[in-house]
Amino acid sequence: MADLLSVVSPEVANKEVPTLRSGDTVRLEVRIVEGQRERLQPFQGTVIRMRKTGMGPVATIRRIASHGVGVERSFPLLSPRLAKIEVIRGARTRRKQLYFLRDRVGKKARLR
Amino acid sequence: MKGLIGRKVGMTQMFTENGEVVPVTLIQAGPCYVTQRKTEAVDGYSAIQVGYEVVPTRKLSKGEQGHLKESGVPNVRHLREFRLKGDEAYDLGQVLDVSLFSPGERVDVIGTTKGRGFAGAMKRHGFHGGPMTHGQSDRQRAVGSIGAGTTPGRVNKGMRGPGHMGNQRLTVSGLKVEFVDPERNIIGVRGGVPGSVDGLVVIRAARKQ
Numbered sequence: 558m559a560d561l562l563s564v565v566s567p568e569v570a571n572k573e574v575p576t577l578r579s580g581d582t583v584r585l586e587v588r589i590v591e592g593q594r595e596r597l598q599p600f601q602g603t604v605i606r607m608r609k610t611g612m613g614p615v616a617t618i619r620r621i622a623s624h625g626v627g628v629e630r631s632f633p634l635l636s637p638r639l640a641k642i643e644v645i646r647g648a649r650t651r652r653k654q655l656y657f658l659r660d661r662v663g664k665k666a667r668l669r
Numbered sequence: 670m671k672g673l674i675g676r677k678v679g680m681t682q683m684f685t686e687n688g689e690v691v692p693v694t695l696i697q698a699g700p701c702y703v704t705q706r707k708t709e710a711v712d713g714y715s716a717i718q719v720g721y722e723v724v725p726t727r728k729l730s731k732g733e734q735g736h737l738k739e740s741g742v743p744n745v746r747h748l749r750e751f752r753l754k755g756d757e758a759y760d761l762g763q764v765l766d767v768s769l770f771s772p773g774e775r776v777d778v779i780g781t782t783k784g785r786g787f788a789g790a791m792k793r794h795g796f797h798g799g800p801m802t803h804g805q806s807d808r809q810r811a812v813g814s815i816g817a818g819t820t821p822g823r824v825n826k827g828m829r830g831p832g833h834m835g836n837q838r839l840t841v842s843g844l845k846v847e848f849v850d851p852e853r854n855i856i857g858v859r860g861g862v863p864g865s866v867d868g869l870v871v872i873r874a875a876r877k878q
Contacts, residue, residue, distance in 0.1 A: 561681035561695060564855060569684055590687065611680040612690055638688030 672873035674721035720745030784836030
């Protein structure tokens with residue numbers, strides 16, 4: 558059996574998710590459960606790495622939070638915790654893993 | 670105690686409802702047939718014998734064929750026993766499949782570990798080996814001291830050292846059933862299971878809860 562994920566949870570394996578590429582600027586909405594309430598928390602940033610795993614694609618997204626602090630989070634795109642995945646802007650990159658963005662600040666951290 | 674015989678399919682991951690990722694081993698289990706009932710009166714203990722994997726008649730010896738004829742089940746290759754406690758009742762020839770288990774239950778999985786051949790003490794027992802530097806040579810994976818000198822003049826029994834590793838029966842207890850698919854006879858348990866893909870495993874209700 559080749560694709561074991563679709564054996565366990567076909568509805569997850571066949572879920573439609575946008576194809577993301579390194580360099581894309583994306584906005585995700587993450588379901589957060591606080592006690593009884595559930596709310597959506599947005600996370601907007603640049604895709605610096607795409608990875609394929611046994612549970613589908615995983616994107617590492619970097620955003621600059623307040624005071625210029627870089628924050629990176631990885632999201633399994635098939636996760637039921639993601640309410641929405643929206644590509645805001647694409648960019649041309651020469652490499653797949655954009656780790657060099659970590660060393661850049663401000664205007665130099667832009668992608669075309 | 671209820672149980673099934675099956676084969677390991679492989680590992681994957683799945684999402685729980687709240688988005689947690691859980692590692693899962695899939696096992697193709699059953700359908701199994703009750704081939705014999707052992708009773709206190711006749712055998713001195715109470716158990717069912719269960720068969721798995723239907724094969725052509727020519728694959729079985731005359732003795733095996735004769736044994737299966739008594740219960741009228743298809744030709745099965747593998748037989749295992751599950752001990753019964755008092756009130757459990759199974760019919761001869763009864764078919765058991767993965768619907769025996771439901772998600773959330775705890776099970777024990779018994780398999781044969783991957784054979785590792787003649788393995789050194791570092792791999793087999795987690796020894797640390799010798800120093801990498803300070804003028805040492807040929808000591809990097811050595812066992813080190815195995816005892817005292819003239820007294821007692823021998824190596825204590827049971828001293829751990831290199832030797833055959835793996836290809837041994839191993840029980841992993843208390844695994845949680847995460848997934849059951851009665852149509853495809855597949856059951857998924859949380860975590861790893863001994864043996865290679867396609868290896869024969871036995872699943873039974875957990876002994877310790």
